[in-house]
Amino acid sequence: MEFNKIYISLIFVLNMVFIMxxxxxxxxxxxxxxxIGIEDEFVAAKLLAMTGKRPDAIxxxxxxxxxxxxxxxxxxxxxxxxxxxxxxxxxxxxxKSALQLEPDNIWVRRFEIDFSKELGRNETAMQSLNYLIxxxxxxxxxxxxxxxxYMLDKQYDKALFTLNLKEKNIGWSVNNTIQKAEILDTGGKxxxxxxxxxxxxxxxxxxKKYYRxxxxxxxxxxxxxxxxxxxxxxxEIDPNDGDAKLGLLLLNKGKGSIDDYFTSLLPLxxxxxxxxxxxxxxxxxxxxxxxNSGDSILGNQLIVLCDKLVIAHPDEAKSxxxxxxxxxNNGNFISAIRQYEKTLSISKKNFVVxxxxxxxxxxxxxxxxLSVVAADAIDYFPNKAISYYFYAKTQIARNEFTKAxxxxxxxxxxxxxxPDIESRINTAFAEIYLKKRDxxxxxxxxxxxxxxxxxxxxxxxxxxxxxLKEKNDMKNAAIFWQKAFDLGIRSQSLSNKLESVKNN
Numbered sequence: 144m145e146f147n148k149i150y151i152s153l154i155f156v157l158n159m160v161f162i163m164x165x166x167x168x169x170x171x172x173x174x175x176x177x178x179i180g181i182e183d184e185f186v187a188a189k190l191l192a193m194t195g196k197r198p199d200a201i202x203x204x205x206x207x208x209x210x211x212x213x214x215x216x217x218x219x220x221x222x223x224x225x226x227x228x229x230x231x232x233x234x235x236x237x238x239k240s241a242l243q244l245e246p247d248n249i250w251v252r253r254f255e256i257d258f259s260k261e262l263g264r265n266e267t268a269m270q271s272l273n274y275l276i277x278x279x280x281x282x283x284x285x286x287x288x289x290x291x292x293y294m295l296d297k298q299y300d301k302a303l304f305t306l307n308l309k310e311k312n313i314g315w316s317v318n319n320t321i322q323k324a325e326i327l328d329t330g331g332k333x334x335x336x337x338x339x340x341x342x343x344x345x346x347x348x349x350x351k352k353y354y355r356x357x358x359x360x361x362x363x364x365x366x367x368x369x370x371x372x373x374x375x376x377x378x379e380i381d382p383n384d385g386d387a388k389l390g391l392l393l394l395n396k397g398k399g400s401i402d403d404y405f406t407s408l409l410p411l412x413x414x415x416x417x418x419x420x421x422x423x424x425x426x427x428x429x430x431x432x433x434x435n436s437g438d439s440i441l442g443n444q445l446i447v448l449c450d451k452l453v454i455a456h457p458d459e460a461k462s463x464x465x466x467x468x469x470x471x472n473n474g475n476f477i478s479a480i481r482q483y484e485k486t487l488s489i490s491k492k493n494f495v496v497x498x499x500x501x502x503x504x505x506x507x508x509x510x511x512x513l514s515v516v517a518a519d520a521i522d523y524f525p526n527k528a529i530s531y532y533f534y535a536k537t538q539i540a541r542n543e544f545t546k547a548x549x550x551x552x553x554x555x556x557x558x559x560x561x562p563d564i565e566s567r568i569n570t571a572f573a574e575i576y577l578k579k580r581d582x583x584x585x586x587x588x589x590x591x592x593x594x595x596x597x598x599x600x601x602x603x604x605x606x607x608x609x610x611l612k613e614k615n616d617m618k619n620a621a622i623f624w625q626k627a628f629d630l631g632i633r634s635q636s637l638s639n640k641l642e643s644v645k646n647n
Contacts, residue, residue: 385417528558601630
């Protein structure tokens with residue numbers, strides 16, 4: 144019964160395919176027996192294609208093409224079947240034949256556009272879209288696709304021309320105006336972009352979202368000063384708008400001291416109604432500055448702000464993550480661990496958080512927890528070499544050298560080409576060989592680690608000093624230990640080594 148329904152439906156649709164090109168012409172619509180037979184065969188081919196018998200459908204259509212006057216519908220069907228077979232040449236030849244017979248066929252044109260885009264032939268797709276626009280001047284989709292292709296090809300003037308043509312044929316719209324402004328901005332015509340958006344302000348003077356669009360463009364082009372009147376207008380419309388408050392804060396932050404800046408930022412960060420993304424965007428440059436400078440005053444100011452941030456947004460992973468970064472950069476690893484753990488309890492999707500947590504656990508020597516976290520990180524992100532490295536470090540601490548070497552080999556395979564990770568891996572290998580008292584292998588691995596890091600791997604420098612100590616070369620051991628200290632290694636064991644050198 145279901146088969147009969149499909150067949151009847153196909154007969155109806157396919158009869159329409161054959162009848163439609165003729166309906167506009169004053170001809171005798173009666174068909175000969177041969178013509179009816181051809182139509183039946185075409186329907187049969189369609190049915191074969193629908194039931195997954197594509198080769199049989201192609202053979203039947205090819206035989207029809209040879210014995211009858213081919214139609215655009217026949218060539219189009221062949222083109223689609225060959226496309227499903229991923230035969231580009233036959234798809235292209237049959238598509239070309241269909242277009243030659245019916246250049247104004249909308250469905251064939253749409254197929255040509257998709258096929259051309261698939262092959263990266265954007266110029267052909269653009270030409271066909273322009274042709275479709277001439278056939279269907281009221282069809283929005285054609286304009287939108289053409290604009291997208293022009294933008295990909297960085298033909299901004301043609302994209303604008305297309306939008307203007309769309310406006311002429313279909314009428315003015317908000318979306319069209321915004322799109323024109325975005326294209327002008329992308330093309331570097333910022334003033335023209337703002338001028339275009341002002342049309343929306345003129346039409347809708349109390350809609351703050353249009354003022355916000357202008358301020359967004361001005362901010363992204365480092366024209367913050369020029370955004371002030373628009374920000375003030377937003378606050379006239381909505382005195383509680385957090386974005387506008389932050390925008391004005393950005394305008395004024397260079398006019399006072401850094402203390403004034405942080406003081407003025409505090410109420411904004413504390414306000415739970417202001418979106419967290421705005422706050423993180425403002426705090427991040429300061430966090431980065433603190434990470435690079437190690438400025439303890441800046442670090443303490445950021446701790447105060449981040450403490451307010453997590454109170455305002457206790458269930459946001461971002462608030463705890465950025466607080467963890469500030470605490471870690473400030474050397475407060477225990478508190479940083481708590482913030483990273485809280486972050487992962489909310490969301491486990493950001494691998495950077497896993498990585499920072501592992502660094503902190505290593506810094507405080509919590510091998511047991513590091514082993515658990517590293518194993519979990521491997522489960523969630525199996526293609527991150529650093530997790531295998533940290534897992535190996537916990538195995539080395541337990542003197543499970545065979546397992547550690549296996550983990551490090553896994554890390555090596557994944558890390559291929561990353562000198563930072565490879566340097567860490569070779570340092571870990573050197574640590575294993577040092578514990579095994581294999582000085583030759585330990586020296587080879589640590590020298591490789593130093594080479595890969597341009598001598599900037601603090602742990603490798605310390606280990607090199609340890610190996611030299613075992614060889615009774617205390618003079619050179621002290622040089623490498625001091626280098627490790629200069630690179631930021633602050634472990635108690637290194638302090639003891641440097642102290643012993645001073646005493647001797």
